[in-house]
Amino acid sequence: MTGPDEPMPEPAVAVEPDDDEPILWTQNLTRRFNGTTAVSELNLAVETGSITGVVGPNGAGKTTTFLMLATLLMPSSGDAFVCGFDPVTESRDVRRSIGYMPDFFGIYDDLRVDEYLDFFAASYGAGPSTRKRLIDDLLELVDLTTKREALVNSLSRGMKQRLGLARSLVHDPKLLILDEPASGLDPRARVELRALLHELQSMGKTILISSHILSELQEICSHVAIMEAGKLIAQGSPAEIVSGLALARRVRIRTAPGGLPALQAAVAEYPGVAAVAEEDDVVELELAGGDDEAAAFLRHLVGGGIPVIDFTQVETGLEEIFMRVTKGVVS
Numbered sequence: 001m002t003g004p005d006e007p008m009p010e011p012a013v014a015v016e017p018d019d020d021e022p023i024l025w026t027q028n029l030t031r032r033f034n035g036t037t038a039v040s041e042l043n044l045a046v047e048t049g050s051i052t053g054v055v056g057p058n059g060a061g062k063t064t065t066f067l068m069l070a071t072l073l074m075p076s077s078g079d080a081f082v083c084g085f086d087p088v089t090e091s092r093d094v095r096r097s098i099g100y101m102p103d104f105f106g107i108y109d110d111l112r113v114d115e116y117l118d119f120f121a122a123s124y125g126a127g128p129s130t131r132k133r134l135i136d137d138l139l140e141l142v143d144l145t146t147k148r149e150a151l152v153n154s155l156s157r158g159m160k161q162r163l164g165l166a167r168s169l170v171h172d173p174k175l176l177i178l179d180e181p182a183s184g185l186d187p188r189a190r191v192e193l194r195a196l197l198h199e200l201q202s203m204g205k206t207i208l209i210s211s212h213i214l215s216e217l218q219e220i221c222s223h224v225a226i227m228e229a230g231k232l233i234a235q236g237s238p239a240e241i242v243s244g245l246a247l248a249r250r251v252r253i254r255t256a257p258g259g260l261p262a263l264q265a266a267v268a269e270y271p272g273v274a275a276v277a278e279e280d281d282v283v284e285l286e287l288a289g290g291d292d293e294a295a296a297f298l299r300h301l302v303g304g305g306i307p308v309i310d311f312t313q314v315e316t317g318l319e320e321i322f323m324r325v326t327k328g329v330v331s
Helices: 062-069 091-097 113-123 128-141 157-167 187-202 214-220 238-244 260-269 291-303 318-325
Strands: 022-033 036-042 045-047 051-055 077-082 098-101 175-179 206-210 223-228 231-236 249-255 273-279 282-287 308-314
Touching: 022 062, 022 206, 036 062, 036 231, 045 206, 051 062, 051 187, 051 214, 062 077, 062 175, 062 206, 091 098, 098 157, 113 128, 113 157, 128 157, 157 187, 187 206, 187 214, 214 318, 223 238, 223 318, 231 238, 231 318, 238 318, 249 260, 249 291, 260 273, 260 282, 260 291, 282 291, 291 308
Parallel strands: 051 206, 051 223, 098 175, 175 206
Antiparallel strands: 022 036, 022 045, 022 077, 223 231, 249 282, 249 308, 273 282
8 A cells, every 4th residue: 555645556567559559459359148249359449549439239249348448357259458458467457547437337325425536546545635636636627526525326417427437537547448428418418528528638538438329429539439249340530431431422512503403414424423412502412432533523513514612521420420331220
């Protein structure tokens, strides 16, 4: 144990990745339960400093993956490295390097908020003076300062989620693994959680988060990993996923008044282009190929005398990407 005013002990020295290398990666990570494969040969990489969202329908293997990464479940086969440590052989060091927040976590109802955080900080070896400063800082960070003497049981769902997040931060981890942190929150609480996660990212934390609320991940995440039936289907930024899976880009074209019929004819005759929506003098379409193909199509329109006044790529949403690359239904 540390002395009364000493900082919490650091984890053992690991062979850490450079900033350009993943802070977390898995290689063929697999978990089976009684003949059922919950996670199958997962090769996942989480970039240092990113907010990476793991999305997938119920039964996709998200929680099982998080439990293995957090050292709470042994893999059947494969490897993982978390902050430079092996969760199987160096579980203690992994636990000191990560902050794990499960989808359902225990709350000690008869404790006050400050007592709750004090208990967990002491469990990580922080001395009394260190704990007091730490609790003050964490309560301010998660906006629960006015609730420090309230019983945990009296908090709203959103406040309990923020308290759980504060608990995962008591040992200043490099990586946060958050399983469905927005589950059950009202819209205001989700906005507050989103702002808090961005603040934690700005403080240098890497965040791995799962959610069924795809619109929320769209606002939060810089990177996405899509899982279905225990397998990783795609990972990267939304733009990288669209490009890597050769998904057609969506383009919105506006013409001068009266130019819509000519634009419609040009779209109909051009290979690799399909109109998906039309309104007034605007056509929204899907265009196969990359930047060169998009530029060639625009030249075709202008060369054909189409009075194009706007040619804009529509950003592909996370929910659309998910629905187009999975067979399941978001639940």
